[in-house]
Amino acid sequence: MTILTPTDGLQLRVAGIDDLYNPGLDLDATVESPVATVGSTGITAAEPLLMATVDGTTAFYLACSSDRLETAVHRIDETGDVTAADPATVVDHDPELPEMPVVDLDALDNGIRRVLAGCGWRRPANVDDYDAAGGFLNDVDPDVVFDAGESIHGRGWGDACHDSALTETWVDAHDAEGDAAVVINAHSNPGDSLLLSSAPFNVLDGAVSLAQTVDATEIVIFASMADESAVETAHTAVERYPNDPSIAIDVVTGPAEYRAAEPTMALEAIEGNHRLEARLRPPGPESVGLYGRPTLIHTARTLSHLAVSLREGDDDSHPSTRVMTIQGDVTDQTVTEIPETATIEQACAAADTTGEIKAACVGGRFGGLAADLDISVDPETLTDADLGTEGIVNILSEDRCVVEFVGERAQFASEENCGRCVPCREGTTQLAELLRSLYDGTYRPEAIDELIRVMTTTSICEFGVNAGRPARTALDTFESEFKAHADGQCPTNSCLAAMEVK
Template sequence: MTETKGTTATAHVVRICTGSGTLERARSLATAARDEATLASVLEVGSAGVGDLDPLVLVTHEGQTAFHAAPSADGVRRLVRAVEDGDVAADEADAVVDHDPETRTLPAPETGPLDVGHRRVLARAGWVVPGHLSDDDRLATAVARDDPDAVDDRVRTVGLLGRGRGDGSTDDPVVDEWDRARETIESGGDEPVLVVNGNESDERNRTDRTLLEADPTAVVDGALAVADLLGVEDVVFYCNESERLARERLRTAVDAVCERVDPPKRPQVVAGPDQYIAGEMTMALEAMEGNDRLEARLRPPTPAQHGLYGRPTVIHTPRTIAQLRELLVDPEAFDPDDADPGTRLVTVSGDVAAPATVELSTGGSLAAVREAVTFGGSFKMACVGGQFGGLTRSLDYPPSAPGLSGAGLGTNGAVELFDDARCAVATAGKRARFAEEANCGRCVPCREGSTQLTDLLRDVYGGDYKDGMLRELTRVMGTTSTCEFGREAARPVRTAMDVFETEFRAHAEGRCPSGECATKGDTGSAAQTSEAS
């Protein structure tokens, strides 16, 4: 027996967590489960976010769920037979949880990687069938339509900040861009557009992908609620062309939500290039307009004033939309006194067995991410913020925008853990070389600065460490570049010099303390082209 819609079954249920990372294997397990099942419902749900457990299989009988990490096909068949006999195979499970039989969120264990952080926007990930709605699911769209003025006041009072490098309000209150769009419309501007920017090509950051694959209905519902608040009829979901599963599930979710809320126009799902620059908000607009060469747009005007095809355009990432939806349906979970209300999604990768995406309270500690992954080496450093994150020896910072920015780190929702075999100079050098090769070429500080940055790092390997020149260059790039790409590109180098200056001096003397780099005179390590370090 196969159940493809809904999540209301409470007896004899086998859930197979399927995400793009282990899609082929997970679907083979789902096929084996369906072939074996006579009474059990077999549901393909989204990933719960923890790579160490994937493909995760959840076996539920009434109010008890057993978590089985990465079973074999024969193992899944045994689990199906067991649950049909009223047994969740607790003895061989990684965890067992007793819960309300009618729960609509993942009943996470109280220990282990699924217990890390606070699952709010990820609450349904790993439990619901992506793209489907139950009849009694509460929708943010209904809340927004019921009393739009009260909802708008709530967003203003809480002061929710945008999340992710592709958001039009990154680390700023979202209502600021909303107001600019409204002012543009009132002054005679064209019809507004809402773009949900889910194009993130950086494999270090799987936060938006996790949302789109595991709970796309929440993202669609949240987007349509925001559209109602802003008087927007045209909604566009912009995804990476390589993420077929996310787009497939997103389209299914659009169908399901539109059937319930009947928006003025059906949202579009479009794909953009699998390029890092294509996720920057103004270059995302360039891609959607069909331009072959992507270049950052000068600001002002912001996209809210002159965006897609010249129309006022509000741009949010799926992470921001998910937070806004949560604010509408559960306002008590947000404290207006917080500097960064809500939660932050973070993908943990690096020298780990498998990456994980977790949800952290902004008032907690970033160090909690280490409990979500298997890290076998001796911890040396972390890069916080993705491709152009900051290097640090410590994770004892709150994962909030003010906390991370104040420490010189990135807020883009990615943490890489590195062991003592990693070289800080090489790590910074590879990212500088990526900036040199991947920038759009629009502005001089980024285009020429990234080349000079790579050359100066190459000089370190040649015995010449120009500390003052490097620091001044990172300052100029960080303050005068047109877009976030250029402003953030120098951060790995700047923070590496702040924290690991002795390693720079050692390399100038021909030594690599970690042993990762070649000898003096060989500039290969810092000049390699690599997105992974």
């Protein structure tokens, strides 16, 4: 099979089956019709997802077991009928559609798909599929790239321009002495991992366009060594990418530690340092970064948004979006994409919860807790609400103890910080102790507030700046639960071992 779109005859796509972990499932060898292993859709509840297409009609078979998948593939192949194996739904669409059609099913119809357009529909590192869907960006005018960068803010705490415009650092990197480098930081965030494993050419298009604009000579893709699928796909995509020969592209893995995603600690990991510590700033990495060279560090999400903006533009017909991961008390983790005007509540609708929603921790490991989820996901609104913008929403169902939840995060921060600065190193330890003292009947909200204020205003990187946010926001919204614990009661009866020292 050369391309998936457009096509003649029957096509079978399987999303959410990773060749790395399913080496024995070789459907393509047992049927006459081509079977394409495409990337994950990000909607794990629907996967493995079989999509059978012929002449602009696609039948969707959701959450297939191995037996169900093999049976359906053989039945469809034998009959030539995409509906032969009782699909969940059937959709008519443009035969040349380069992305998954809109599906009217709860598991698949949430949000929109701009950055995620190719995820689950195209083979991730297949040049023909990418060409058929619009093709590679070639030698984009630097002024056009700068114009696009003006309207995009960095996505995720792994981006050196987190929540700020991109172009000021681009100018600094271009004007600094030495050959510039671009780092694609795909460490720790499920959205970045999905893009790298399911739509790597889009990520590379954004990075290469940026590298050409600032005269960078190297691109480094950085991912966790535990993220095997994304790393394997990235290597393949780099080998096949029709790259500018003046730009070297490498894939480097780092330790599977949360702190490794912090931009300057990512540089430490890429350079091979075993002890990861945040770097003091100024100077920032755009002036002195990888091996002392000017370096731009952007997440896979940021660079994918850049590529999409260069290809489509940003206007009313192409609204700015956010890639959001919904996890926690849900049946399956889900990665969805929604307009920035949409709300947290709408994002959460992409996943099935295990109970009534009590609250959500918005913004990743050190996000803020909110009970009211009718808040739009644009970064300014989230920041004003003291919530995080990492793009991860952790749902807490009504039987979850908020004190236990924030205590676990404080304990994690005390164990996982890099140790470079005192406010973070000592502050996270003291915060965990203050929260643990609730179980001894001691409740000191003023001390907690003051400690978090010092951590927030004096830590040298976002790890320490944000580590106290779960506790701070929980105190604002759920103070009655803290008081109850100091009185010897847990309203949910669920945290008997909550603050146990590990």
